[in-house]
Amino acid sequence: MSREEFNKLRHDHCCFLYVSIIIVAFALSLSPAYCQDIEGYDDNPATQELFSELVYKSFSNFTSVFKQDIAKYFGFCITDVDEDWNMAFNFSKGTQFISNCAKKTNGDMLRRICTAAEIKFYFNNLFEKGAKKSNYLKPNKNCNLSSWVSGCEPGWACGVGKGEKVDLRNSKDMPFRSTNCAACCEGFFCPHGITCMIPCPLGAHCPLAKLNKTTGICDPYHYQLPPGKPNHTCGGADIWADILSSSEIFCSAGLYCPSTIQEIPCSRGLNPGSDAALPPMPGGSSSQQSSGKGKKNGKSNLTQMLDDIENNPEGHEGFNLEIGDKNIKKNAPRGKQLHTQSQMFRYAYGQIEREKAMQEQNKNLTFSGVISMANDTEIRKRPTIEVAFKDLTLTLTTKHKHLLRCVTGKLSPGRVSAVMGPSGAGKTTFLSALTGKATGCTMTGMVLVNGKMEPIQSYRKIIGFVPQDDIVHGNLTVEENLWFSARCRLSAELPKPEKVLVVERVIESLGLQAVRDSMVGTVEKRGISGGQRKRVNVGLEMVMEPSLLILDEPTSGLDSSSSLLLLRALRREALEGVNICMVVHQPSYTLFRMFDDLILLAKGGLTAYHGSAKKVEEYFAGLGITVPERVNPPDYFIDILEGIAKPKSAGEL
Ligand SMILES: Nc1ncnc2c1ncn2[C@@H]1O[C@H](COP(=O)(O)OP(=O)(O)OP(=O)(O)O)[C@@H](O)[C@H]1O
Structure with missing residues (x-):
């Protein structure tokens, strides 16, 4: 290419860009937001960007028109209507669907977008009547008994007539729409009974519907094509959040939706550090709602609330809790x-x-x-489990080495037992033997459950085991982690309110209320504190409402106040009759006194003590071993078993 040709091309391109910008700038200058044809709409990125900006800006700060209604109906759950609305419609990070729509509608997209009056009409109908699946919008200017244009059908919209100016912010008069009726664009929804398009809020997934030839239904939205109109096709979404009839409207679990027209499997899309990649969540996710550390990314309050009404139009009553109300x-x-x-x-x-x-x-x-x-029969009682073990001996099959020798005792319901001993004494091995998880070993002796010689595995549904290493999912919030576990571990038949009760009880009991919406965190991305993380780890097992809860070093790495918090929560479980047994290292004296029973193991898997934790000092004193002043008794006994300290006999004092 010659220099002249290159300069000419560059000049043409610049002129083209310049003209496009002027056209869009002109449209933008028609403030606040008048619908205009943008004939010059093209593939140019600068034009597209400005055009998209015009669309999403016209939607932001729109709440002045609905604020009163929203506050009236949903003031109990939305504190800041403006913030919520703007969060739901801030498309600044993904405007592709707007460009696509502008192209598809040949520049008259703005003529098809609902005005404030139409949106208000839609919401008021929704608020007043709830979303009954059939035509729930009242008759209006465009869709009534004598006029029912194609745009009134679900998933379709029409434009206003050419040359007619429409103010998107006009909240009083609905424009007359009957031209260019066509399928709603992807990323928008076009309700049944009005003739315009509303952008789907972030967190939703609104692809174009496809006709299911077998059922004759437009999937995933479940609407039908109008009879006697052969040219009518399936359009876009017709609903905002009707998850009763279509769970697909929201980004599905295991997927993330960088915009309302994209759905990407998390395994493929996860890219640590990228803002667009979000973890798999029970409700799916939208990256655009990402807002700050630890904030949950999902449906906005407004969206959630609409979802709620549509689920149950009659039963909307609010969170007016009166705790303690008899x-x-x-x-x-x-x-x-x-x-x-x-x-x-x-x-x-x-x-x-x-x-x-x-x-x-x-x-x-x-x-x-x-x-x-x-x-009181209403407080659910868990079945109780007593585990007795007699002469429990575990031998490594290959090396014929004893890991446990003749350990005898019992774990009782409603009591918290500590298993202590020097490193390598066999504490973890003991827990594995009890729960039938020991591998590569030969076990002799007996484990009796409630006095019966039954395999403990048959009780696995009511036995919780918290391993030494954390099993929390770092990319989920605290609440999501607990819900994930609740869904997996609780019976599918348990009604949802009971599941809510279980999860809320665990959050409350473990003192996780303040961080319930915070991300747990990973090595790369810091989340909640170590103590809170440990509590979540324990919570994962607590949500299954176990009768026997076994924990391997749940307080390791925690400071004494975090350990105390955890132990208090476990003691509350014990008050409900749960049998709790945990391995614990170097407990403070205060923590130690919170245990009911103690199993002290010596090296080689021998039992040094088994009985009441409060009587251990008395027991050792009886053997002539007294704890020196200012020494923590549990530390002293472990030091003796390790051989670090030499026992001081009572006579020497
Ligand atoms: N499957 C196995 N194969 C070989 N050795 C094993 C096996 N399981 C346990 N052991 C050995 O048994 C002994 C007790 O291990 P265990 O993990 O129960 O100790 P622990 O008291 O829990 O120690 P720590 O407090 O350091 O966690 C260790 O010497 C360990 O190496």
Whole structure:
């Protein structure tokens, strides 16, 4: 190419770009947001960017028109309507769907976008009547008994007439729309009964519908083509968040949606450090909602709330919890009668408060407390498990080395037992032997469950095991981790409100309320603190509501206050009759005194002590071993078993 040719091309290109920018700048200058044809719409990135900006800006700060209505109906769960709305419609990071739509509609996209009056009409219908699947919008200017243009059909929209100016922010008058009726663009939704397009909020996935030839339905939205209109095709989405009829409207689990028109499997899309990549979440995710450290990325409050109404139009009542309210028990709906999140949370917190009160009574053991406990059938009782072991001996099959020798004792329901001993004494091996997980070994002796010689594995559904290494998912929030475990471990038949209760009880009991929405964190990305992480790790097993909970060093690496917090939570479980047994290293004296029983193992898997933790000093004193002043008794006994300290006999003092 000659220099002249190159300069000419460059000049042409610049002129073209310049003209395009002027056209779009002109449209932008028609503030606040008038719908204009943009004839010059083209593939030029600069034009596309400006055009897209025009569209999403016209949607942001739109709330002045709906604020009152939203606050009236949903003030209980949305604190800042503007912030929520703007978060749901901030497409600044992904405007491809706008460019695609502009191309597809030959520049008249803005003529097809709903005005404030139409959006208000749609929401008010939704708020008032709820989303009954059939035509739930009232008759209006464009879709009524005498006029029903194609754009009134689900997933379709029409434009306003050429030359007609439409102010997108006009919240009073609906424009007349009857021209160029066509399928709604992907990334937008076009409700049944109005003739315009509304962008799908972030977190949603709104692809174009496809006709399922077998069922005759437009999937994934489940609407039908109008009869007697052979040219009508499946269009875009017709709903915002009707997950009852289509769970596909939201980014599905295991996928992330960088925009409302993309869905990418997490395994392929995960790219540590990239803003666009988000972890697999129970509800799917949208990268554009990412906002700050530890913030959950999912449906915005507004979206969640609409989802909620559509799930249950009648039962929308709010989170007006009255903790401690005596009538809560009487009035609270139970089990399957509960539909909305608010009802479920209300029920869960009512129960939690009652349980706390019961525990207080239990602690004081007043006569009336015992009677009321006996009469209260609503507090779910877990089955109890007592595990007795007799002459438990474990020998390595290959080396004929004894890992445990004749360990005898029992773990009782409602008690917290500590397993202690020097490193390598066989503490972890003992836990494995108890739970039937020891491999490569020959085991002799007996393990009796509730006095019966039954394989302990048959009780696995009510036995929780927290291993030494964390099993939390670092890319999920605390709450998501617990829900993941709850979904996997709790019975599918357990009604959702009961599951909510279980998860909320665990969050409450482990003191994780403040970090429930924070990401747990990974090596690359810092999340919650080490102590909180350990508590989540324990919570994963607590959500299965075990009767026997076995934990391998849950307090290792924790400072004494974090350890205390954890042990308090475990003690609360024990109050419910759970049998808890944990390996613990170097507990502070305060922590040590929180254990009911102690199993002290010496090297070679020998039992040095088994009995009440409070009587261990007395026991050793009886053997002539007394704890020196200012020395922590558990540390001293371990040092003696290690051979580090020489026992001081009582006579020497
Ligand atoms: N499957 C196995 N094969 C070989 N040796 C084993 C096996 N399991 C345990 N051991 C050995 O048994 C002994 C006890 O191990 P265990 O992990 O139970 O000790 P521990 O008391 O839990 O120690 P720590 O406090 O350091 O975690 C160790 O010497 C260990 O090497």
